[in-house]
């Protein structure tokens with residue numbers, strides 16, 4: 001008997017061993033067949049609150065990663081690592097018991113990358129960024145963040161790209177392509193309609209289907225179709241009454257059926273009640289992962305609320321992701337990416353993206369050796385990037401005093417000393433009362449007018465740095481944030497009056513994470529430069545531009561309105577005057593518990609153009625040290641849509657690059673449409689004086705379509721279209737026409753159709 005049992009045992013082991021395939025890219029279904037229910041459930045939930053993950057974050061190979069997928073050793077399934085963030089890899093810079101550091105490069109924030117209007121540049125930056133993801137051992141970068149700039153006060157706008165879906169979507173596609181060129185993944189986020197931080201876990205975004213399709217989903221669609229991100233991150237919020245992570249309309253009908261997405265969907269970082277609904281909706285992975293979620297999935301499969309087929313569908317998406325990862329390939333990462341080379345990439349990218357908003361009487365460029373009075377506490381407390389999961393642990397940040405000195409200027413030492421002393425005093429005064437050092441921006445401090453008068457005499461010009469920061473988890477304010485503070489306004493007035501009295505120029509540098517008010521004070525400055533939050537090397541790039549070593553070629557990816565309430569969305573946005581109101585009983589709070597996107601498609605320049613609202617600086621605007629001529633365009637109807645080309649010539653005295661925008665108004669009749677919409681864009685190479693370059697674009701009939709909500713389809717109207725080549729949305733330089741001979745329609749799923 002004993003002998004028979006031992007033979008049986010051996011046979012059983014052999015059969016289990018035989019039935020236990022080692023995962024490869026070609027045997028995923030076989031592995032799924034061999035997995036137990038518990039193993040499948042394990043794979044659909046991250047391990048961030050399990051001992052093995054704690055081990056990873058505390059002692060493992062990728063400390064500081066945001067989350068992971070869990071290993072199943074008997075199939076050779078490794079743990080994979082998911083790490084933030086859009087402006088650079090976010091991991092712990094130091095490790096217990098380890099003398100070396102693990103800094104990452106702080107690249108320019110998303111808004112500055114988009115200001116380049118240069119998809120090749122974006123791809124170059126994110127190729128370097130993706131190399132740090134690979135060489136520090138992560139598998140997915142939780143980026144790009146692409147939510148539309150619906151309103152200037154969204155706290156995370158710095159991570160995002162634009163008010164326009166075509167600019168945003170194409171920059172996102174380039175971003176994804178660059179990162180994934182390293183054979184690591186991305187996670188385009190936050191899908192979808194996550195356009196505010198206030199109550200972000202619960203806010204219900206109420207968006208018309210047309211505004212969804214044409215604006216808030218369109219940039220995701222462009223990026224998914226063009227660049228095929230490995231993963232998509234669903235957002236925290238609700239959309240039209242359903243959490244996005246539980247929305248079959250969004251995650252299966254739109255993302256997979258309409259757009260053909262074949263990757264993996266993960267949640268944002270939180271455990272909601274409706275795990276079962278998420279699994280059924282097509283959300284494959286729950287992050288950061290909570291044991292409860294695994295138990296919910298097992299129970300739901302057992303009682304039929306989740307079918308085996310659905311469970312296996314999601315497991316298959318996770319396994320298809322895993323077999324692509326460096327962790328699965330056993331890639332031996334170096335922990336030693338070339339940070340010096342990447343710092344140069346960051347500096348070059350910032351220099352090619354910074355926007356010159358004002359340059360009266362060619363104030364800029366300066367000669368480069370001037371004596372400069374440098375005002376503003378942000379000249380020392382320089383903002384390289386935003387806060388939250390988008391913050392990068394960088395080795396250094398060059399401040400404005402250093403950046404300008406590096407460019408050859410001599411900085412009046414009294415002011416930096418004054419600001420540094422204040423920062424030290426602030427830190428010391430907080431320390432003695434047991435407070436942490438300020439991890440938020442320092443408010444501006446006054447400079448006595450007598451001091452400014454003295455400095456106006458000793459220096460050749462004044463540079464005033466206005467700083468703003470923002471971040472995840474909270475939205476900005478109108479007062480003292482979108483608008484200048486009293487101290488800032490007083491400083492600007494005094495510097496402007498006293499330096500102009502002395503016959504000296506005044507340059508303002510906007511080191512901001514998002515749009516601020518400019519109309520009321522821009523006349524005080526001779527020049528205004530907008531570097532946004534330009535990364536650890538950004539101040540060097542500012543110095544390069546002020547000294548004329550680089551000719552600025554950035555353009556605005558969103559409008560600078562005259563006042564906050566010129567945006568239609570401002571009447572349905574949680575600014576500080578409504579954000580802290582108390583709920584009355586169980587009444588949901590407007591703009592906090594739900595946000596009504598009542599403005600529909602009238603976002604940004606679409607609104608300002610159509611309704612004739614004056615702006616301070618228009619979408620697509622940016623000055624150069626040179627000038628450009630646009631030839632008569634050549635516009636030809638194609639089989640599908642049209643092709644258009646234009647020749648741009650540098651008519652100035654210095655070399656420069658020109659961002660060219662292609663706008664198309666829709667033909668009369670049919671749906672109410674914007675005056676014009678951006679349909680394509682490009683950027684010339686560096687053109688010497690007199691040099692020309694021809695840029696050509698192809699626009700499909702589908703790209704011209706508007707969404708007819710009543711018919712639930714895309715419609716391209718028949719008729720004459722006027723194609724405008726522009727240097728900004730407010731400056732069409734030349735026009736051509738083409739005729740769409742027949743109307744075109746494209747059906748979509750019935751997602752969000754009531």
Ligand code: GLC
Nearest residue numbers: 066084142189268269389472
């Ligand atoms: C955060 C953010 C998301 C980030 C994730 C992991 O809550 O919303 O952008 O990638 O958690 O840190």
